[in-house]
Structures are given as C-alpha cells and as structure tokens.
Amino acid sequence: MLVHIPNVLTPEEVSYCRATLEKSEWVDGKVTAGDQSAKAKFNLQIPQDSAEGRELGEIILRALGRNPTFNSAALPLRVFPPLFNRYDEGMRFHTHVDNAIRPVPGTGFRMRTDVSSTLFLSEMEEYDGGELMIQDTFGVQSVRFPAGDMVLYPSSSLHSVSPVTRGSRWASFFWSQSMVPDDTQRTLLYQFDLAIIETRKLLPDDSPAVLGLTSTYHNLLRQWAQL
Ligand SMILES: O=C(O)CCC(=O)C(=O)O
C-alpha cells in the first residue's frame, strides 16, 4: 500500500530544513547503499552522523510522533534516524530494493525495514523529473508531492527515482520497522482504522458498532503485532 501524508512538516519547518541543508556538507549517496543499490545510486546525501542531520532528524521524528496517519499506516516500532538526499540535474536512482536489515547508527542494534518513506523538501515547481517510481501490485505508481508531504511504501517493493532534468530535488528518507511486518495485514489495519474514524463521526463512542469495531481492531493488532 502507498500512503500519501500531506503536511507532515509545516512550511516553517521545511524552510528551516532547507536553510540548514544549504550549509551542510554533501557526499556521494553510495555511502549508505547495499551492494546492488550502490551500483544503481547516483545522488548526494549529507553524512549520516553530521550534527545537521541529527538536528533535522529530530524535527522529523517529532513531526512523525504527532502525525496520526503515519502512526496508523506504519504502526512503527522503530524509526531509522532520517537521512537527507538530493538529486541535481542528471542524477537518479535506478531500480532497487532497500536492504532488509540495517544497523541503527550509534545504538549497536539492527532493525528490519518494513516501511520506506520519502519526505519531500523541494516544491514540485523547483525541478522536473525526479519521480519516485514504486512497483506495487497494481503496477508502477509515479510519486511526486509538494514540500512537507511524505509517501509511505512497502520496503519490499522495487523502486527507482527518475533522472532530474531541471533543478534539484531534496528530500528526507528513512525506514520504519513496523509492529506488523506483513504489508497486507498492515494495510487491513489501516483501512479498518479509517473505517472506525468514519463510524465515530456518525455514532457515539459507546454505541455497539463503535465498540465492536474498536475491539476487533485491537484484537487483530494483538494477533499480528510482533514487538
Ligand atoms: O529519494 C527517494 O525518494 C528514495 C531514495 C531511496 O530509494 C533510497 O535511498 O533507498
């Protein structure tokens, strides 16, 4: 399932991220790529352990914490410290799959990547090309959203970023380990939660319908969650 989450960052937060990234050092994006994807990856990143990256990462993690759609769709157990990339004219990322397991910097722990995220930091008018192309069960989805918006997609999917043909595309990207590893089960829970939200607009919280749906949601989560 692909989920578009608008306005994860406020316009002020986007401007702050952009201004900080302007001052940051940029290195070859191959530094965080696996063997196959290193050959496919032609972009720039700020170093994983830079002070700028850590500060901006905190802003994004705080924004995710207050975002009900992210929490319902990703059901996150762990979130990788956000990384930042950039594709200038001619840069691209050929088709690849994200590494299944990643060491979490500075922790000595590893995490499984279940959900991949791109949070756009450039406005769509600032560049041409640079579409995130995600292969899912319905075919290839082409994704390009305004600055501050984010897309979630299964880390198991093949994906690529088309060449930027004008301007520069800046983004934050990261992975989440979900409490529900299976994409089909996670999608069902997300759609169930949306249905509960709609039902609660029509019926009181203590109505049998809301009680029944809510308890079934939690009991399914209890069946499927892996902590
Ligand atoms: O730049 C993007 O939107 C995606 C980046 C990506 O796929 C990756 O770094 O693995």
Ligand SMILES: [Fe+2]
């Ligand atoms: Fe990727």
